Amino acid sequence: MTVRVLVADDQALVRGSFSLLVDSAPDLSSVGQAATGAEAVELAEREHPDVVLMDIRMPGMDGIEATRRITAASPTPPTPPIRVLILTTFDIDEYVFTALRAGASGFLLKDTPPADLLAAIRVVAAGEALLSPSVTRRLIEEFTRRPEPSRRPLGVLEDTTDREREVLTLVGLGMSNDEIAAHLHVSLSTAKTHIGRLLMKLDARDRAQLVIAAYDAGLVKPA
DSSP states (O other): OOEEEEEEOSOHHHHHHHHHHHHTSTTEEEEEEESSHHHHHHHHHHHOOSEEEEESOOSSSOHHHHHHHHHHSOOOTTSOOOEEEEEESSTTOHHHHHHHHHTOOEEEETTOOHHHHHHHHHHHHTTOOBOOHHHHHHHHHHHHHSOOOOSSOOOOGGGSOHHHHHHHHHHHTTOOHHHHHHHHTOOHHHHHHHHHHHHHHTTOSSHHHHHHHHHHTTSOOOO
């Protein structure tokens, strides 16, 4: 199955370079380029890519608002939701946190090695969040330093079991599925099942939103 990718960036050279890189992979395909957030929203609606590589700073509608509009759209089943991967020049750009709350599935630096960028697209297309444990910890610290209500309600924890809340806490701490399984002394498949149920119960799109849910619920706080 080919992963269809839309590239949104206000610099023509960047758009072209990323599109060529995407098309160089046998399992990926570039389906369009957008120079503004408004163009990204329009192309996403028309082409329905699997993943959007989204720049933050663009003229007119920025990448954050474009991300919010793209991820807020509810596709008709069985059409999968569009995933947004934020591209930024800075390691911890203040706008990245807002973008994650807007529905992005993760972020990358623009100088990420080509092979890593292609791998990241595949990860996001598969429904996983591109957040390493170290990035997750920094996200939580940033959310606490600059708290604001979630723009996309994730449901209530009353519907979750004690074990699921424990798993949510570990996700919020940045643990991988393997680490969660080892910590709880359960199988990897059991850990994945708990995470799948959390995604469903909290109406969360991916792991990035589970991290935000863990913070919003007060399950995780920076040391």
